[in-house]
Amino acid sequence: MKLAIIGGDGIGPEVVDVAMNVLKAIAPKNEFEYESTPFPFSAAHFLETGHILDDADIAELRKFDAIMLGAVGGLPNDPRLAGGVIEKGILLKLRFDLDQYINLRPVTLYPGIETPLKDKTSEHINFVCVRENTEDLYCGLGGIVRKGTPQEVSNQTMVSTRFGVERCIRYAFELAKTRDRKHLTLVHKTNVLNFAGDTWLRAFQEVAEEYADVETGYHHVDACCMFMVAKPEVYDVIVVPNMFGDIITDLGAAIAGGMGIASSGNLNPDGVAPSMFEPVHGSAPDIAGQNLANPIATIDSLGLLLRETGRIKSDPEAIKCGEQIGAAVKLVTPKFSGKNLDRSGYGTDEIGRMVIDAMGG
Ligand code: IPM
Ligand code: MN
Numbered sequence: 001m002k003l004a005i006i007g008g009d010g011i012g013p014e015v016v017d018v019a020m021n022v023l024k025a026i027a028p029k030n031e032f033e034y035e036s037t038p039f040p041f042s043a044a045h046f047l048e049t050g051h052i053l054d055d056a057d058i059a060e061l062r063k064f065d066a067i068m069l070g071a072v073g074g075l076p077n078d079p080r081l082a083g084g085v086i087e088k089g090i091l092l093k094l095r096f097d098l099d100q101y102i103n104l105r106p107v108t109l110y111p112g113i114e115t116p117l118k119d120k121t122s123e124h125i126n127f128v129c130v131r132e133n134t135e136d137l138y139c140g141l142g143g144i145v146r147k148g149t150p151q152e153v154s155n156q157t158m159v160s161t162r163f164g165v166e167r168c169i170r171y172a173f174e175l176a177k178t179r180d181r182k183h184l185t186l187v188h189k190t191n192v193l194n195f196a197g198d199t200w201l202r203a204f205q206e207v208a209e210e211y212a213d214v215e216t217g218y219h220h221v222d223a224c225c226m227f228m229v230a231k232p233e234v235y236d237v238i239v240v241p242n243m244f245g246d247i248i249t250d251l252g253a254a255i256a257g258g259m260g261i262a263s264s265g266n267l268n269p270d271g272v273a274p275s276m277f278e279p280v281h282g283s284a285p286d287i288a289g290q291n292l293a294n295p296i297a298t299i300d301s302l303g304l305l306l307r308e309t310g311r312i313k314s315d316p317e318a319i320k321c322g323e324q325i326g327a328a329v330k331l332v333t334p335k336f337s338g339k340n341l342d343r344s345g346y347g348t349d350e351i352g353r354m355v356i357d358a359m360g361g
Contacts, residue, residue, distance in 0.1 A: 001034040001309065001318055004064040004274065006090075009042045010283030011293035011348075012070025018295040018352035019068070019302040025356045026324055032306075032317035037064070043074035043086045043283075052089035058097045066309040067094070067276040068302060071283040088140070095133050098273040100266035101164065102171050103131035103245065104304070105280065107232075107252035107262075112334030115255050120232060125256055127235035130172040131245025133266055135164045136196075138242045160196040160241065166203045171269055172239035173211045183236035185217040187224045187244060200241065224248055228255060253280050260294035261333070263301040271312040277305035291347045299355055300329050328358035 005020065007013030020036060027034060039061070041053045061067060072090045074081045094100070109115050109125035117125070142156035169186075176184040186204045190197030201218070208216050217234075219227060221244040227234050228251050240248060253262035262280035269275075279297030287293055306322030309315070332354045335346075346354070 001032070001066065001313070001315060002064045003034055003036040003305075004061050004067045005036050005038045006041050006067060006069045006072070007038065008070040008072040008283060009044055009074060010071060010285040010288040012042070012072065012283050014070075014289070014291070014348050015279065015293050015295040015298040016068060016070040018348055019298045021352050022299050022325060022328075022355050022359075023302060023306075023321065025361070026321050026359055029360075030317045030320045030324070032315075032321045034318075036068075041090050042072050043078075043081055046086065046089070047074065047080060052085070053093055055097075058093070061094070061098070062273055064274045065313055066274050066305050068298075068305060069094075069276055069278040070298065071279065071281060073283045075285055092138060094276055095266050098266075098268055098276065099134065100268050100273070100275055101132065101134045101167060102265075102267040102269055103129075103133040103242075103249075104265040104267055104308070105129040105131060105245075105249040105252060105262070106304075107235075107249070107256050109256050110261065110330055110333040112336060113257035113261065115257060117229060117232065117255055120255075124233040127232070127252075128175065128237055129245060129249050129252060130168065130175060130237060130239045131249060132164065132168040132240070132242050134242075135159045135161060136242035158193070158196050158241075158243075160199045162199060162203060165200055165241075166207065169200075169203050169207050169239055171267075172237055173207055173214055176214045176237040177211060179236055181215075181236040182213055183215045183217065185219055185224075185235060185238050187219050187221050187238050187240040187248065189221050189244070190218075191220060196241070204239070221248065225251060228252065249280065257333075259297065261296045261300065263297050263304055265301065265304045265308055267308060267312075269312065275305070275308060275312070277301040277308075291349060293348050294346075295348050295351055296329060296333070296355075299325060299352070303329065324359055325355070328355045331358040 007016045046052050106128045109122045139159045144154040146152050188197045188200050259281035266276040303322045303325035306318045310318030
């Protein structure tokens, strides 16, 4: 398996290094063969060279089976990075150009991890968000006129294509079908977004007819936020458009123990371009280079990379490695009990060793 590695900025390179050490330890045991190639794309690289990520880079990345990304982004108030130049230029360009149309974000309370929700356990917080990843408000359509005058007008257009919505919904139904509860909730805001919501709701209802074994439900996104906090056990799989998905998955990360453990995959499920895996957290420049960052989210994202890419590319050895990494993470998280996960009290490299030990060294 050919892996492209984008360490990125801040804590990104540290947590990715630790994750790759975990893979190095587990791969030979499963006769899994891989090669990894580093790429410099990051805010730091842009500031140094003026180069962000161009079409030739995308063509190069297409030659890989999957991409592991740490985090990209510089200091929050750097005027040279204003307007989301790095977010749009790297992260969103990769997601769009490689047609990674699913953003898969598990919300799972791992053993020993504390949730801020009173009386909720791993039994209650165990669902996965399927966030559409190539449309909606993220298309960047819109404009601004009469800027800086009292008559200023700006608009930003929400895009929902039947094709894009339906392929996302289908993926979510297929996923729900494989799970114990087989329950899928559509989250939208059809009472106000009556055009976009209509496209989503009809596609959802029509595809549902092909999946008699999957139970379905619908929640408005505001109610979803309330349920995620008050009664997260109602959810098994959620399918949600891009922008609402961005918001509710941060809430999801918070109820499952914080950004220190939230993993994600940007999937091209058809395998025509590489998928990309990344922790949900950012580059955390304030703690970079101090061996403080918790690499669990990245290690877990690597596990997801191996399982998902293994499935897409029919590579059973990769799947085995991914499953072992996922299981080892659940053996390590109880050791974080009572500690702030984002700064767990263990060193970044120490946590990597704990995962390797949990896999049997
Ligand atoms: C995420 C991030 C990105 C998003 C930003 C950095 C563009 O918040 O991965 O959730 O909005 O998708
Ligand atoms: Mn986000």
